Every structure is written in structure tokens, then in C-alpha cells.
Amino acid sequence: MTKQPFNSIYGDQARQSTGLLFNQVYNQWHSRIKQKLATIDLTLPQFFVLAATAFLQRQQDFVTQVDIARFSDMDVMTVSQVLRLLVKKNLLTREVHPKDSRAKIILLTEAGLAKVNQALPLVEHFDLEFFGKLEQEKEHFNQLLIKLEEKNA
Template sequence: MTAPESRLPGPDASPGFLLWRATLAWQRVMRAALAPHDLTHVQFVLLTTTWWLTRSGEPPTQRRLAEQAGTDTMMTSQVVRKLADRGLLTRADDPADARAKRVQLTGAGSALVAKALHDVEGADARFFGGLGERTGGFVSALAELGT
């Protein structure tokens, strides 16, 4: 049997392991921020992304929403359906493509996004606040890795 080898001295020198740990810590913070709003993180992301995309033009299709959010299209469809059932958004046929669905926030959805976004941005500010002036570089590095 061959013994494992690593070029790293341990997990604390592994960017992947450290990202994993940071992600878990951040997810705990997000769950706590979203709990009072009865939203999962993916629900929040899809609602907020709908709001952002709608601000720049017409309501997005579910496919465009999934692309922007980086979520699986089937999962996006399921979550969007649940959000529609809660009255937070509407789904309607796209006049340009009968197979596509347009997604739009309702008044209740918009109000919930406003409250939840405030809490999430506050939680983000506290979580990433320790980076200080390095925050901009960190955001740039994350954007680069995410493309």
C-alpha cells in the first residue's frame, strides 16, 4: 500500500481546505441572517438575483436567473415554483419563447428582499470586516476564481 503524500505541510496551508472552512463559517452566518425571514440561502439568492436583473430591464427568464445565480436550471425551477407558491414571485410564459418562463417579484417578494438584503449585507459586513482594506482585493480574487 502506498502512503499518501502531499506537497503541503498540512491543511492550514491548503487554499482549498481554507476556502472550505471559510465557506462553512460564512454559510452559518447566512443561515442565521436569513432564518427570521423564513428563507434558505438559495431562495434568497434567487429572489435577490431576480430583483437585480429586473432593475436592468424586463423580468428575467428562469434560465437567465439560473445563469446569473450560478444555480442548476432544474433546481432553480423547483425553488422558483416554491417561491411562487409563497406569493413572493410570479412565473409567466415568455411571449418570445413558449418553453421559457419569465420570473417577477410580487410586492410581498420585493418587501422581503428589502428586509433580507439589509440583514444579509449587514452579516456580510461583519463577517468580512476583519479584512479591512484587503476586502477589495479579496472580492476581486473571488470574482476571478468564480469565472
């Protein structure tokens, strides 16, 4: 069989491709975390929006959709769609911003706070288990991720 041209700098050494490896690991993490969150009727984007809202409400007086999008590095329109679903689930409310009538503030309901507090230990335990396989290298891995995030922002 004749080998077809394959215009990759890695040739037949696919495991040298950082992007491929990152994608494979991300897909493993993503698939498993989605399964965990499904057990409590949440999607991953819903969890991110709830967790971002809970975190930001501890840091500032008013949380907006734009604040959530920036903090979670999600597209504003995606955040808007997720917010609508979470409002329907009675996990969040939208209210008129007291200082800007054109803006809405996002607030966790009691049910939303309970849901995020149910989800956080589930997600954090999973992350500890999944990334714990790095052992002593986990902190270095986190620092490298922070560096990549900052340099590519």
C-alpha cells in the same frame, strides 16, 4: 504510534491547503448566513433567487429561469425547485413570456419585493461584518475572487 501514509503535498501542514482554508471559511459564512435568513423564513438559495430576480428585473424587460440560473451560477434544476417553492410562498409568479410562448417569465410579487428588501440589509450587514475583518484587504480579496470566478468559468 506509527504514522499512517498520508498522500498530501502539504503533509502535516493542513493550513497551507488553499482548498481546505476556503472550505472552512465558506462553512463559517454559510452557517451564519443561514441562521440570519432563517429569522425571516428564507433559505440561502431562496434569497439568491429572489435577489437575482430583483436585480435582473432592474436590468432587463423579461427575466427567465435560465437568466436567474446564469446570474446566480446555480443549476437550472435547482433554480426550478426553488422557484416552485417561492411561487407557493407567493413571493414570485411565473407568466407566459410575451415573445416566446414556450418560456416563462419570473416576476416578483409585492410580497416578494418586500421580502427581498427585508433580506438584503440583513445579508449585506452580515457580509460587511464578516468580511470587514479583512479591513483594507477586503477590496483586494474581492478582486481575487473575481479573478478566480472569471478564470474558472
